Structure formats: structure tokens, C-alpha cells
Amino acid sequence: MHQKPPVPADEFDRVITLSDLDLDYSNLNESFKDLVKLAARVSGTNISLVNLIDSYTQWTISNFGLPLEQMPREDSVCQYTIMEEEQFEVKDLKLDQRFKDKPYVADGPKLGYYFGIPLKTKTGQNLGALCVMDQQEKELSPEKVELLRIIADEIVNRLMILQVVNSLSHDLHEAREVKKRVAHDIRGPIGGIIGLADLLIRKGEKNNIEEVLEFIRMIHKSGTSLLELADEILNTELKTSKKEEPQLREYELNLQLFKEKLEKLYQPQAQNKEISFTVNIDPPESVAPFPKNKLLQITGNLISNAIKFTPAHGQVSVDLDLIEEEDTRILHIQVNDSGIGLEKKQMDTILGGQSSASTDGTGGEHGFGFGLPLVKYLVESLEGTLDAHSVVNKGTTFDIWMPIQSNR
Structure with missing residues (x-):
């Protein structure tokens, strides 16, 4: 009989806080590799990891001594660490009923010792853990524990700094967009002034109103100068984009990059099962950029959920479609699976925004009950829409339509 996994009392707030960081779990190692190595040196262990835990998965964003990238949340030791205020220690994993049969204990690397410190935000949510591990039991002095706690605090600080940097980068881009909009906005009125000036000049010549003509000539000259200035601003902003493919910024994706990241992050989960x-992407050649805006978190939760409820040899597919309309763009995300499906009552509960009951997956995976409600919350917070249909023992399809703000 499987032991029920631990769930923090503030789980929904915790996963929302993690999602708000809008992290790309595949691209963070450089930001933390010095700290994870330092943690191993301080503790005298062979292995150190920085793990973040979402609704389904433990993501190892930086590692030392063990090339680990992810594992199911219910298989991790750190799921117990995020339940604690200070720390969580297991002297011998081989003697603990919760862990003795886990692959990393029973098979290579045959881990024995574990010590973890929660990565706690200033608002009190534990996003994950800094952990050190070894094959042999260790004795950590209070001084070493305090040093590990300082390292854990610095990890949280860097996570927050990354969020601020991304936000500032986005704000800077928004400021440039404002400049472009101003340039566009002034062109119309100025064009009208020049047109009016032309009309008055023609009438003035017939009526010999010399003073009026001189005034109008001044307006005409000034308006023409402003119009040239507006064109100069626009040409400066659009020069690169006209000649070259748009370059992606840190907070942007395009369909091809989105596809690559989803495959890298979730192909291991699918292969494991x-x-x-x-x-699949449409159009396949599209390089048009759009903001990340928690798209990895939203789509990732749907993929993990689909894998969880699909039996071995089944199928999970994702279709990404960027729909270009006259004044807007819409990103359509569809996640299909051939899994066990949901009854109408269960689906109505999820689409109603209520926390679904924790249900075990087809491979015995434990459920935590917050993945799909989190998706709905995030989609609606970004003014998107979520729909789904499901047939018991046939599969489930989730559809998301997300409006994409003009980014260039």
C-alpha cells in the first residue's frame, strides 16, 4: 500500500507563488551552480541539489555530484522538506520505509544520507529545498547547518532577483512600445494639421489674407517637421525588424522554442512511463515572438496531468497554434491524451475552479489535487479561456485560448 504523500496546508498559495516567478526550469543552472557546489563543500557530502517542487514534479534547477534534472514529486525526499519550518534530515534512507525502495536508494547511486532546508520566501511559502546527500551517514554541526541555511536564503534571493530582472526587462520593452505608440498617435493629428494648412493656403491665396497665410505657412512648416520626427522614431524602432528576423528576449518565446522547451522538460516523464x-506547431516556420507569461507553467501542468492519467503505451500530444487576426494574436494550446478520462461531474468541478480531489494516476502516481485548478487560475488571470472535454476510458482534451499582446 502506497503511503499518502504530504501536502502543505498552503499548497495552492505555494504553487501560485512558484508560478508567479515564471521560471524556465531548463535554463537556471548557471545562476546557482556556485551555491550548490558550496553547499556540498560545507556539508562534506558528495551531492548537493537545488530543487523546486510544483504540482506534479520536482525540478532540479542546479546540481552537483548527481546529474539529475527532474523526478515525480511523490518519489522525492524534498517533498517532506517543504513541510518543515527549518530542516529535514534522514540519517539512513535505506532504513526509512518511505524511501528504502526508491531507485536512488535501492539502485545506483545508493544514497543513504539526506539533509534538506526549505527554500522559504519572505511571505512564508516553501518553493522547494536545498538538499545535500551522500552514500555515507554524515554529522552536520550547528555551524554547518547555519551555513547551509545562509546558502538557502541566497538561493531564494537570487530567484527573486531573476524575477525582478525579467520584470524590468519587460518594463523597458514596454517603455519602447509606448514611444512607438506615441509616434503612431501623433502622425494622424499632424497629418490633419498639414491637410488643413494646405486647404487654408489655397483659400487664403484667393482671398489675399496675407497675415493668415503667413501663420498657416508656419503651422505647415512646424507640422511637417513633427511628421518627419515621427517617421524618424518609427524607422529607428522598426529598422532591425524589417531587415532581420525578430530576436527573442529573455522573457519571450516563439512556437519553435516553446516546442523545444516542452519536449526537453516533459519527454523524460513520458518515456519513463x-x-x-x-x-506540434502551426505555422511550423513561425518565428513571431510572444511573452512567456507563465505559458511553461500552464502547459506543463496540463502535460504532467495527461501523463499521470494515461496508461503505458498511450499517447499525449500538444498542439500549439498562433492565430493571426486583424488586430490581435491568439495562442491556442491543445493537450490531448488517451488516458482514463474524467466523468462530467469531475470535469465540471475543475472548470468551475474548485480544487479537484486527489486521485492516483494509472502508474500508481499520487495525486495532489491542485494542478488543474492552478491552470484555470493562471489562464483566467491572463484573460485567457480554458475548456475541456473528456470521455471515460477514451481520453481528455484541454483547450486554452490565450490573447497575445503585441510585442514588437
């Missing part, structure tokens, strides 16, 4: 996983 012998499930076919594919990501």
Missing part, C-alpha cells in the same frame, strides 16, 4: 509524447 512508456508514453508517446509529441508537440
Whole structure:
């Protein structure tokens, strides 16, 4: 009988806080590799990891001594660390009923010792853990524990700094967008002034109103200068984009990059369960950029949920479609699976925004009950829409339509 996994009392707030960081779990190692190595040196262990835990998965964003990238949340030791205020220690994993049969204990690397410190935000949510591990039991002095706690605090600080940097980068881009909009906005009125000046000049010549003509000539000259200035601003902003493909910024994706990141992050989960996983994009040659805006978190939760409820040899597919309309763009995300499906009452509960009951997956995976409600919350917070339909024992399809703000 499987032991029920631990769930923090503030779990929904915790996963929302993690989602608000809008992190790309595949691209963070450089920001933390010095700290994770330092943690191993301080503790005298062979292994140190920085783990973040979302609704389904433990993501190892930086590692030392163990090339680990992810594992199911219910298989991790750090899921117990995020339940604690200060720390969580297991002297011998081989003697603990919760962990003795886990692959990392029973098989290589045959871990024995674990010590973890929660990565706690200033508002009190534990986003994950800094952990050190070894094959042999260790004795950590209070001084070493305090040093590890300082390292854990610095990890949280860097996570927050990354969020601020991304936000500032986005704000700077928004300021440039404002400049472009101002230039566009002044062109119309100025063009009208010049047109009016032309009309008055023609009438003035017939009526010999010399003073009026001189005044109008001044307006005409000034308006023409402003119009040239507006064109200069626009040409400066658009010069690169006209000649070259748009360059992606840190907070942006395009369909191809979105596809690559989803495959890198979730193909291992599918392979581990012998499930076919594919990501398709339309149009396939599109390089148009759009903001990340928690898209990795939203789509990732749907993919993890689909894998969880799809039996071995089943299929999970993702279709990404960037729809270009006259005045707007819409990103359509569709996640299909051939899994066990949901009854109408269960689906209505999820689409109603209520926390779904924790349900075990087809491979015995434990449920935590917050993945799909989190998706709904995030989609609606970004003014998108979520829809789904499901047939019991046939599969489930989730559709998201997300308006994309003009980014260039």
C-alpha cells in the first residue's frame, strides 16, 4: 500500500507563488551552480541539489555530484522538506520505509544520507529545498547547518532577483512600445494639421489674407517637421525588424522554442512511463515572438496531468497554434491524451475552479489535487479561456485560448 504523500496546508498559495516567478526550469543552472557546489563543500557530502517542487514534479534547477534534472514529486525526499519550518534530515534512507525502495536508494547511486532546508520566501511559502546527500551517514554541526541555511536564503534571493530582472526587462520593452505608440498617435493629428494648412493656403491665396497665410505657412512648416520626427522614431524602432528576423528576449518565446522547451522538460516523464509524447506547431516556420507569461507553467501542468492519467503505451500530444487576426494574436494550446478520462461531474468541478480531489494516476502516481485548478487560475488571470472535454476510458482534451499582446 502506497503511503499518502504530504501536502502543505498552503499548497495552492505555494504553487501560485512558484508560478508567479515564471521560471524556465531548463535554463537556471548557471545562476546557482556556485551555491550548490558550496553547499556540498560545507556539508562534506558528495551531492548537493537545488530543487523546486510544483504540482506534479520536482525540478532540479542546479546540481552537483548527481546529474539529475527532474523526478515525480511523490518519489522525492524534498517533498517532506517543504513541510518543515527549518530542516529535514534522514540519517539512513535505506532504513526509512518511505524511501528504502526508491531507485536512488535501492539502485545506483545508493544514497543513504539526506539533509534538506526549505527554500522559504519572505511571505512564508516553501518553493522547494536545498538538499545535500551522500552514500555515507554524515554529522552536520550547528555551524554547518547555519551555513547551509545562509546558502538557502541566497538561493531564494537570487530567484527573486531573476524575477525582478525579467520584470524590468519587460518594463523597458514596454517603455519602447509606448514611444512607438506615441509616434503612431501623433502622425494622424499632424497629418490633419498639414491637410488643413494646405486647404487654408489655397483659400487664403484667393482671398489675399496675407497675415493668415503667413501663420498657416508656419503651422505647415512646424507640422511637417513633427511628421518627419515621427517617421524618424518609427524607422529607428522598426529598422532591425524589417531587415532581420525578430530576436527573442529573455522573457519571450516563439512556437519553435516553446516546442523545444516542452519536449526537453516533459519527454523524460513520458518515456519513463512508456508514453508517446509529441508537440506540434502551426505555422511550423513561425518565428513571431510572444511573452512567456507563465505559458511553461500552464502547459506543463496540463502535460504532467495527461501523463499521470494515461496508461503505458498511450499517447499525449500538444498542439500549439498562433492565430493571426486583424488586430490581435491568439495562442491556442491543445493537450490531448488517451488516458482514463474524467466523468462530467469531475470535469465540471475543475472548470468551475474548485480544487479537484486527489486521485492516483494509472502508474500508481499520487495525486495532489491542485494542478488543474492552478491552470484555470493562471489562464483566467491572463484573460485567457480554458475548456475541456473528456470521455471515460477514451481520453481528455484541454483547450486554452490565450490573447497575445503585441510585442514588437
